[in-house]
Amino acid sequence: xxxxxxxxxxxxxxxxxxxxxxxxxxxxxxxxxxxxxxxxxxxxxxxxxxxxxxxxxxxxxxxxxxxxxxxxxxxxxxxxxxxxxxxxxxxxxxxxxxxxxxxxxxxxxxxxxxxxxxxxxxxxxxxxxxxxxxxxxxxxxxxxxxxxxxxxxxxxxxxxxxxxxxxxxxxxxxxxxxxxxxxxxxxxxxxxxxxxxxxxxxxxxxxxxxxxxxxxxxxxxxxxxxxxxxxxxxxxxxxxxxxxxxxxxxxxxxxxxxxxxxxxxxxxxxxxxxxxxxxxxxxxxxxxxxxxxxxxxxxxxxxxxxxxxxxxxxxxxxxxxxxxxxxxxxxx
Amino acid sequence: xxxxxxxxxxxxxxxxxxxxxxxxxxxxxxxxxxxxxxxxxxxxxxxxxxxxxxxxxxxxxxxxxxxxxxxxxxxxxxxxxxxxxxxxxxxxxxxxxxxxxxxxxxxxxxxxxxxxxxxxxxxxxxxxxxxxxxxxxxxxxxxxxxxxxxxxxxxxxxxxxxxxxxxxxxxxxxxxxxxxxxxxxxxxxxxxxxxxxxxxxxxxxxxxxxxxxxxxxxxxxxxxxxxxxxxxxxxxxxxxxxxxxxxxxxxxxxxxxxxxxxxxxxxxxxxxxxxxxxxxxxxxxxxxxxxxxxxxxxxxxxxxxxxxxxxxxxxxxxxxxxxxxxxxxxxxx
Numbered sequence: 001x002x003x004x005x006x007x008x009x010x011x012x013x014x015x016x017x018x019x020x021x022x023x024x025x026x027x028x029x030x031x032x033x034x035x036x037x038x039x040x041x042x043x044x045x046x047x048x049x050x051x052x053x054x055x056x057x058x059x060x061x062x063x064x065x066x067x068x069x070x071x072x073x074x075x076x077x078x079x080x081x082x083x084x085x086x087x088x089x090x091x092x093x094x095x096x097x098x099x100x101x102x103x104x105x106x107x108x109x110x111x112x113x114x115x116x117x118x119x120x121x122x123x124x125x126x127x128x129x130x131x132x133x134x135x136x137x138x139x140x141x142x143x144x145x146x147x148x149x150x151x152x153x154x155x156x157x158x159x160x161x162x163x164x165x166x167x168x169x170x171x172x173x174x175x176x177x178x179x180x181x182x183x184x185x186x187x188x189x190x191x192x193x194x195x196x197x198x199x200x201x202x203x204x205x206x207x208x209x210x211x212x213x214x215x216x217x218x219x220x221x222x223x224x225x226x227x228x229x230x231x232x233x234x235x236x237x238x239x240x241x242x243x244x245x246x247x248x249x250x251x252x253x254x255x256x257x258x259x260x261x262x263x264x265x266x267x268x269x270x271x272x273x274x275x276x277x278x279x280x281x282x283x284x285x286x287x288x289x290x291x292x293x294x295x296x297x298x299x300x301x302x303x304x305x306x307x308x309x310x311x312x313x314x315x316x317x318x319x320x321x322x323x324x325x326x327x328x329x330x331x332x
Numbered sequence: 333x334x335x336x337x338x339x340x341x342x343x344x345x346x347x348x349x350x351x352x353x354x355x356x357x358x359x360x361x362x363x364x365x366x367x368x369x370x371x372x373x374x375x376x377x378x379x380x381x382x383x384x385x386x387x388x389x390x391x392x393x394x395x396x397x398x399x400x401x402x403x404x405x406x407x408x409x410x411x412x413x414x415x416x417x418x419x420x421x422x423x424x425x426x427x428x429x430x431x432x433x434x435x436x437x438x439x440x441x442x443x444x445x446x447x448x449x450x451x452x453x454x455x456x457x458x459x460x461x462x463x464x465x466x467x468x469x470x471x472x473x474x475x476x477x478x479x480x481x482x483x484x485x486x487x488x489x490x491x492x493x494x495x496x497x498x499x500x501x502x503x504x505x506x507x508x509x510x511x512x513x514x515x516x517x518x519x520x521x522x523x524x525x526x527x528x529x530x531x532x533x534x535x536x537x538x539x540x541x542x543x544x545x546x547x548x549x550x551x552x553x554x555x556x557x558x559x560x561x562x563x564x565x566x567x568x569x570x571x572x573x574x575x576x577x578x579x580x581x582x583x584x585x586x587x588x589x590x591x592x593x594x595x596x597x598x599x600x601x602x603x604x605x606x607x608x609x610x611x612x613x614x615x616x617x618x619x620x621x622x623x624x625x626x627x628x629x630x631x632x633x634x635x636x637x638x639x640x641x642x643x644x645x646x647x648x649x650x651x652x653x654x655x656x657x658x659x660x661x662x663x664x665x
Contacts, residue, residue, distance in 0.1 A: 050518040157607045187374040188545055189623075192589035192603035199600075214518065221591030221598070241596055258523035259593050260548030264571045266594065267551045272523045277474075278488045 010038035017071035033232035046223030096169035100181035102161030113149030159190035248320035335362035342399035351612040357563035370554035425500035429512035431492035442480030448502040467498040490521035562619040569645030579647040626656040
């Protein structure tokens, strides 16, 4: 993998991104709590974690669909958090999103053509004839009949709707697409269609993806690099082959061990790493390492319950935030 | 051994304004005592309707049109409502995908487990409470003595599903039907619930029918599997056999359409073109034929039935993967 060309310029760089949702004075849900990462041009970065880890919030904060609490997000070197509304609107052309639910993310009263053309109209890019042509071209690109532009979303299946959502995201020829669980609402046989389509489009249009999902096997498949989140923090970042072979954080290890492999022979030999208890509340996350309350290798009280482990290099291009990362057993 | 449950040529249909939906169209299978049977397929394939039919929980406009469901020799299809209620929750229990909506939010968890027992057993007061605590302990809910007094909202998703399983076990049923029991849960919690089901199966000998869309879940828990497509069983057999040597193109494609956690090479996923058929007017011939990359002329008009394709393995296909891959190889050679 060519992950470490030293002076490659990141397309997007997030620095100490924090997103807290206040619930009453002095109390807040710490959904994202100091997260830094980079996305390089042309790569696919996968962002995984279980519900409530902050992965979707992070996706929405870096696209500024949600206001940031603190921290910076640089897109091609420009700090998006400092931009005014109109400047930001211009940047949205470069930075599009695909959503999980293909039912609620399309306006049921708009035709498919109008849905896909809306970004073009919004930026005043094309006249009516040019617009129709572009819509038909986009429909063809995502594998739909170009003459479906006058139909309404309810006439399409889930997979087809997700294709419409992708066509809309492509309309402005963005550089980065943030896809938030784009396949988890779809049937198994349809998921592969969408994954393959996203891979083809990436090749065709040199797209960069941030692929957010809870399913680590899907994320590994589509991504060059994988970021694992737990309770508002990044716990591990590594190449997608490396993260499976050699996880350096006990949470990643537990997550990997819990994912069933569709092979009864292999599956019967695997052991699930049991995590103690339940995921703690993000209102009042544990001290030190946030995972220490459930960690099978934690040494409490010190250092795990007292000192927050920094996200640091454990191997080449392999970051983990764990005091005892060398103790995480390798093979799953 | 005599099967504990036999489903014979079950047809369940829904009479809608748009037409008759043939949701389950001639499904047959046997469930042996202590067996873990997986029923896999995509949404709308009829797997849940099959499960609901077994407990006669099909609601209007749906109806079991024909077929037999033999539980210990007597036919559930022709039983009176009273007779079915006797079996339901006592001999055959069911747990559902969404534990939050299956639990009553205004009643304590313990009370709901006690209720399940009181429906079928003549025990009262202290014994019931004691038994409810035991059941919660059995499904590994920590501090069951205090948790038994909690309301469902005080439980996490995984604990709610455990509570549902406790309720299902309340009358020591011989069959537990689990309809997508882990679909709404995170993977680490899913792993715990599956482990619990596996232990209950070995410790109590309860037969389990697991309904799921997830092939990985089947691989981890089941000994036998039925693959359903468009209201029919398209393939059936021992789990090792089906995963190693699937003979129906649908099973074969399904297994190749999901990325595997343990694959190191980037292989393009096999995508099944098109979408599942409309069950009001299913396609002629094999129902999978419009989406099948291996179909031959015969598939378009001649409807295949389940045929022996391997040791204890059956598939409903005129081609079968053995033939398909062989002729593929011939062409390449």
